[in-house]
Amino acid sequence: MTQTRVAATKSESAVSTRGLVKRFGGQRAVDGVDLDVPAGSVFGLLGPNGAGKTTIVRMLATLLAPDGGTAEVGGLDVVRNAHAVRRLIGLTGQYASVDEALSGRENLYMIGRLLDMPAKAARARADELLETFGLTDAARKRAKEYSGGMRRRLDLAASLVGTPQVLFLDEPTTGLDPQRRNDLWGIVRELAWNGTTVLLTTQYMEEAEALTRHIAVMDRGRIIASGSPDELKHQVSGRRLRVRPVDAADLPVLQGLMAEALGAAREEDLGYVTGPLAEDEKLNQVLREVAAKEIALADLSTFTASLDEVFITLTGTGREDH
Amino acid sequence: MSTAEAGLARARGAAAAGRVSPREWLRHSGTMIRRNLLSIKADPEELVDVTIFPLIMTVLFTYVFGGAMKGSVNGNYLEFLVPGILAQMLTFGTMYTGIKLSNDFSKGVIDRFRSLPIARSAVLNGHIVAAMLRLLIAAAITTGSAAVLGFRVHTSAPAFLAGLGVLMTLGLAISWVAVYIGSIAKTPQAVQGVGQLVLFPMMFASSIFAPTNTMPGWLQAFVKVNPLTTAADSARALMIGGPAFHPVWVTLAWSAALTVVFAPLAVRAYRRRS
Ligand SMILES: Nc1ncnc2c1ncn2[C@@H]1O[C@H](COP(=O)(O)OP(=O)(O)O)[C@@H](O)[C@H]1O
Ligand SMILES: [Mg+2]
Numbered sequence: 001m002t003q004t005r006v007a008a009t010k011s012e013s014a015v016s017t018r019g020l021v022k023r024f025g026g027q028r029a030v031d032g033v034d035l036d037v038p039a040g041s042v043f044g045l046l047g048p049n050g051a052g053k054t055t056i057v058r059m060l061a062t063l064l065a066p067d068g069g070t071a072e073v074g075g076l077d078v079v080r081n082a083h084a085v086r087r088l089i090g091l092t093g094q095y096a097s098v099d100e101a102l103s104g105r106e107n108l109y110m111i112g113r114l115l116d117m118p119a120k121a122a123r124a125r126a127d128e129l130l131e132t133f134g135l136t137d138a139a140r141k142r143a144k145e146y147s148g149g150m151r152r153r154l155d156l157a158a159s160l161v162g163t164p165q166v167l168f169l170d171e172p173t174t175g176l177d178p179q180r181r182n183d184l185w186g187i188v189r190e191l192a193w194n195g196t197t198v199l200l201t202t203q204y205m206e207e208a209e210a211l212t213r214h215i216a217v218m219d220r221g222r223i224i225a226s227g228s229p230d231e232l233k234h235q236v237s238g239r240r241l242r243v244r245p246v247d248a249a250d251l252p253v254l255q256g257l258m259a260e261a262l263g264a265a266r267e268e269d270l271g272y273v274t275g276p277l278a279e280d281e282k283l284n285q286v287l288r289e290v291a292a293k294e295i296a297l298a299d300l301s302t303f304t305a306s307l308d309e310v311f312i313t314l315t316g317t318g319r320e321d322h
Numbered sequence: 323m324s325t326a327e328a329g330l331a332r333a334r335g336a337a338a339a340g341r342v343s344p345r346e347w348l349r350h351s352g353t354m355i356r357r358n359l360l361s362i363k364a365d366p367e368e369l370v371d372v373t374i375f376p377l378i379m380t381v382l383f384t385y386v387f388g389g390a391m392k393g394s395v396n397g398n399y400l401e402f403l404v405p406g407i408l409a410q411m412l413t414f415g416t417m418y419t420g421i422k423l424s425n426d427f428s429k430g431v432i433d434r435f436r437s438l439p440i441a442r443s444a445v446l447n448g449h450i451v452a453a454m455l456r457l458l459i460a461a462a463i464t465t466g467s468a469a470v471l472g473f474r475v476h477t478s479a480p481a482f483l484a485g486l487g488v489l490m491t492l493g494l495a496i497s498w499v500a501v502y503i504g505s506i507a508k509t510p511q512a513v514q515g516v517g518q519l520v521l522f523p524m525m526f527a528s529s530i531f532a533p534t535n536t537m538p539g540w541l542q543a544f545v546k547v548n549p550l551t552t553a554a555d556s557a558r559a560l561m562i563g564g565p566a567f568h569p570v571w572v573t574l575a576w577s578a579a580l581t582v583v584f585a586p587l588a589v590r591a592y593r594r595r596s
Contacts, residue, residue, distance in 0.1 A: 063436055099431055113349070
């Protein structure tokens with residue numbers, strides 16, 4: 001396609017935004033967002049409900065005009081070149097958007113025809129996608145009669161009819177059971193393997209970690225952290241040291257000396273004390289002092305914070321119960 | 323530059339400018355019309371409002387009021403009623419367009435279409451053309467059934483078709499009103515509510531079911547200018563006989579006015595809704 005070449009020469013990023021802003025009334029739903037999604041990658045936009053994920057996706061998919069900043073898809077401006085951008089993208093919105101009066105097959109065929117496929121090719125593509133998404137048996141049933149999961153799969157299939165270069169998936173697994181979720185993860189991986197750039201939004205760190213090496217964490221319209229899952233973990237809390245004394249009576253002393261050496265430490269469940277381990281040298285310092293105080297240790301380990309903890313720390317969700 | 327390169331450059335230019343060729347425009351609109359017709363096929367209930375309902379009214383009114391009305395309608399109420407019923411179909415027949423459009427918005431189907439590289443007007447074209455076809459189907463069914471009950475056209479086939487043409491012209495104009503309401507209303511139920519609120523009074527305060535000369539003066543003032551009255555009178559004149567010029571002229575003027583006002587409003591509301 002011609003647009004492929006335009007895109008490739010103009011930019012390495014499949015999606016790129018600078019200072020993107022969207023206001024609803026007085027509220028800034030998206031408040032100066034910079035994103036760079038490398039071509040061919042799976043990119044995770046992670047954030048709690050109301051963070052502004054859907055609003056960003058809608059702007060990138062040319063459904064909503066930004067109030068400020070710029071956004072490019074395949075090197076093409078989403079406002080000035082909206083029509084050309086639409087030739088590059090596929091969109092699966094947060095809520096399935098299929099024509100419920102039509103059958104699954106008719107839905108896909110219709111989109112093929114709208115994408116200027118000859119009737120025969122559109123029919124073949126529809127059948128191929130129905131097969132891929134396990135909808136062959138329901139091909140002739142009206143989408144109205146589909147279950148929620150089937151509708152979502154049909155919706156995803158609909159966004160793939162034109163073999164898009166950039167695919168937007170807005171919370172694609174919300175409401176799916178674990179089996180279906182895993183199936184969908186498999187499909188996303190396969191798309192990425194075939195070179196499709198995928199930008200997916202999710203509320204679940206687990207999902208971002210399973211699918212992507214590029215994550216941007218959003219909260220209240222802003223990007224508050226970005227990087228690979230490992231980078232995010234280190235950025236937030238880095239490595240931690242966890243120690244358990246044989247005698248629980250030693251816990252306060254242990255906590256005191258670790259707080260002294262590491263800058264912070266707290267007692268946790270099951271008789272553990274944990275604290276941040278900024279540098280390896282601190283580990284030796286703790287061990288020397290433990291030896292000096294003659295505390296017997298039953299267990300000692302270092303670990304990196306889980307991504308869920310990172311997410312919670314960054315967004316502040318659930319901070320109250322910590 | 324080779325032909326292929328020139329073609330590429332042209333395609334790129336057109337794509338960048340967001341233009342759709344006339345052929346694409348036709349194909350996109352055609353696909354949208356097909357989509358709406360398929361949904362009628364899948365959901366024949368859609369036709370109920372514009373076929374069964376008018377039929378029931380035809381039968382009911384003919385047998386309930388037919389006898390009593392004989393005196394005031396030159397002897398044959400069925401002949402009076404059927405053209406009126408054809409005009410009446412314009413109301414619910416077009417309201418459907420608004421309901422279906424609103425449904426497309428609330429189901430997210432419009433978002434899907436808007437993310438595709440297709441002519442912006444294709445969705446509306448599909449709805450409006452399908453509405454016209456639905457009205458024609460309904461008119462055929464109604465006329466056919468009325469013929470079974472004894473209804474006969476007294477003029478000529480061309481005059482009958484001209485009568486249908488006048489009705490369709492007004493139907494097209496009302497469709498823009500429906501598209502406008504469908505674009506601004508929050509839910510399909512709201513469209514239905516607003517539609518019924520406006521349409522029921524317009525339907526009964528007209529010459530659709532009964533001659534207007536026995537209505538009180540204040541009502542007649544409204545009834546006379548009601549486009550459904552002039553549409554029913556046009557259809558009557560062209561199908562049964564009588565002076566056609568005045569009602570036809572007024573109906574076409576109404577159609578033009580509604581279109582001029584509501585087509586731009588509807589397109590703007592449709593484009594603005596996100
Ligand atoms: N059409 C709209 N009108 C008004 N406010 C909106 C609209 N869409 C989203 N918002 C608001 O913008 C914020 C971000 O919403 P959204 O992008 O849907 O977040 P997310 O997808 O991350 O849950 C929320 O506070 C939401 O209420
Ligand atoms: Mg959302």
